[in-house]
Amino acid sequence: MNTPSFQDVQFTNGYEFTQGTGYTLPEYAFVTPPELVQNKTLRHAVVIVGGGISGLTLACGLANLGIKAVLLDEDNTVGVKGASSRGICYTQKSLEIFQKLGIFDRIAKKGIQWSVGRTFAGNDEVYNFDLKQQSNFSLSQQPAFINIQQFYIEGYLVERIQELGSVDLRWQSRVTAFKQNKDFATLSVETPEGTYQLQADHVIDATGSHTPFHAWTGVGMESKKGDDRWCIADVRFDTHPPTERHTWIEAPFNENRAVWQHLMADDVWRIDYQMEPNADAAYISREDVVRERLERQFGKKVKVDIVWVGPYAYKSQCLTTLRMGRVFFMGDTAKIVNPFGARGGNTGVADADNLAWKLAA
Numbered sequence: 560m561n562t563p564s565f566q567d568v569q570f571t572n573g574y575e576f577t578q579g580t581g582y583t584l585p586e587y588a589f590v591t592p593p594e595l596v597q598n599k600t601l602r603h604a605v606v607i608v609g610g611g612i613s614g615l616t617l618a619c620g621l622a623n624l625g626i627k628a629v630l631l632d633e634d635n636t637v638g639v640k641g642a643s644s645r646g647i648c649y650t651q652k653s654l655e656i657f658q659k660l661g662i663f664d665r666i667a668k669k670g671i672q673w674s675v676g677r678t679f680a681g682n683d684e685v686y687n688f689d690l691k692q693q694s695n696f697s698l699s700q701q702p703a704f705i706n707i708q709q710f711y712i713e714g715y716l717v718e719r720i721q722e723l724g725s726v727d728l729r730w731q732s733r734v735t736a737f738k739q740n741k742d743f744a745t746l747s748v749e750t751p752e753g754t755y756q757l758q759a760d761h762v763i764d765a766t767g768s769h770t771p772f773h774a775w776t777g778v779g780m781e782s783k784k785g786d787d788r789w790c791i792a793d794v795r796f797d798t799h800p801p802t803e804r805h806t807w808i809e810a811p812f813n814e815n816r817a818v819w820q821h822l823m824a825d826d827v828w829r830i831d832y833q834m835e836p837n838a839d840a841a842y843i844s845r846e847d848v849v850r851e852r853l854e855r856q857f858g859k860k861v862k863v864d865i866v867w868v869g870p871y872a873y874k875s876q877c878l879t880t881l882r883m884g885r886v887f888f889m890g891d892t893a894k895i896v897n898p899f900g901a902r903g904g905n906t907g908v909a910d911a912d913n914l915a916w917k918l919a920a
């Protein structure tokens with residue numbers, strides 16, 4: 560299969576506003592699956608639906624254990640087209656899992672290690688920590704955090720799965736229907752070469768927050784939507800703030816609302832501004848409005864190169880059970896948390912690590 564190496568993918572320095580992409584992402588080729596070649600419905604032990612960070616970590620975990628599986632993803636790339644990156648912070652626990660899977664060195668080489676966090680209220684520093692001091696009491700070989708764009712991790716997972724074999728990665732393969740009985744599940748898959756069906760002993764739903772499996776299985780959930788609004792600006796500067804995580808619980812330059820500031824790979828800073836409740840997404844992400852906001856924080860003299868802007872709102876959701884018959888839910892299909900604390904992707908990685916050895920057993 561002619562797959563581009565993720566190392567070759569270039570960061571593009573143009574800026575984009577919620578549409579388009581600030582990055583060039585790798586594209587993976589569609590390969591005609593055996594079901595279409597043989598015109599036959601085949602049975603597989605494990606079918607993972609969704610190749611985001613959770614699905615790919617599970618696929619890599621299974622491949623690492625030599626377990627055969629099929630992964631279906633509707634897209635032909637990693638990350639989210641048109642978005643810079645959702646996740647940026649990866650915890651020690653995830654980094655330990657990535658070490659086990661053989662991609663930690665790639666992440667450490669590309670990502671940013673940080674240990675100092677400072678919290679400000681107005682101009683006062685009200686709290687700080689240095690995770691290096693805590694790491695004196697840790698047996699882990701991995702650092703407390705690495706900041707890196709989520710799609711880099713997903714790309715390294717794809718590379719690693721290809722190195723390990725065992726897992727059949729199927730791109731441009733959208734699952735459009737599902738049914739199950741007590742012995743197996745049947746999935747319909749739409750591809751550029753037509754639709755086919757396959758059967759699975761176990762289906763793993765890793766399709767993220769817009770999953771169709773909730774409706775297909777009738778699983779129950781608790782859900783809460785907030786009116787909080789945020790607007791991300793991923794930027795590069797001609798001067799460099801310290802490589803520390805800065806948080807303002809009250810930022811004088813943001814009408815006393817909160818701000819988070821982090822460095823990630825490629826020298827890109829994520830500045831995440833809290834907006835007014837129910838703020839208008841189109842207005843808060845307009846270029847002149849974003850530039851004015853950045854100027855208020857960094858001053859007029861600092862040259863800012865905007866990589867991407869993304870307004871967002873969030874909800875919290877959790878399923879009442881993580882299994883319905885032959886389907887397991889993991890990552891964002893199992894629970895959605897707000898982005899603070901970097902728990903979404905990290906808990907998806909932990910879900911995958913947990914499920915991999917259990918499925919293998």
Ligand SMILES: Cc1cc2nc3c(=O)[nH]c(=O)nc-3n(C[C@H](O)[C@H](O)[C@H](O)COP(=O)(O)OP(=O)(O)OC[C@H]3O[C@@H](n4cnc5c(N)ncnc54)[C@H](O)[C@@H]3O)c2cc1C
Pocket residue numbers: 608609610611612613614631632633634645646647648649709732733734735765766767768770771791871889890891892898901902903904905906907
């Ligand atoms: C602003 C922001 C910042 C964040 N920061 C962090 C952070 O710092 N650290 C962190 O850990 N998390 C963070 N998160 C959360 C994290 O991005 C998500 O929790 C994570 O992407 C969930 O991964 P997933 O694999 O479960 O789902 P997704 O990443 O949504 O992947 C789902 C996959 O399923 C595929 N798919 C969907 N439907 C189908 C279908 N019918 N058939 C086939 N394929 C399908 C999609 O193409 C996609 O590849 C952040 C989120 C946001 C919004």
